[in-house]
């Protein structure tokens with residue numbers, strides 16, 4: 727099981743993810759995305775759903791029309807782990 731990250735490790739990882747906000751408790755990160763259309767938002771979610779399932783690491787997310795809100799945390803570890811950072815990087819890559 728992935729271990730929660732140390733504060734220092736988290737700080738360094740988040741420097742590479744400027745679009746993500748760390749929740750106050752320090753146990754999850756969030757990013758809000760906006761797309762040109764519902765179809766584009768849904769295509770993004772479909773792509774990430776496949777990636778996340780391959781990684782066996784799944785986002786908490788919601789979609790309203792062309793917006794997608796994503797929250798990443800590792801439930802098994804009760805906090806942020808390298809798995810969340812890897813999924814955030816995949817999400818940034820798909821949204822670019």
Ligand SMILES: C[C@H](O)[C@H](O)[C@H]1CNC2=NC(N)=NC(=O)C2=N1
Pocket residue numbers: 782783784785799800801802803
């Ligand atoms: C059994 C399975 O590997 C686990 O339940 C995985 C599935 N996806 C997961 N996703 C997230 N975000 N956190 C987890 O702890 C987690 N655990």
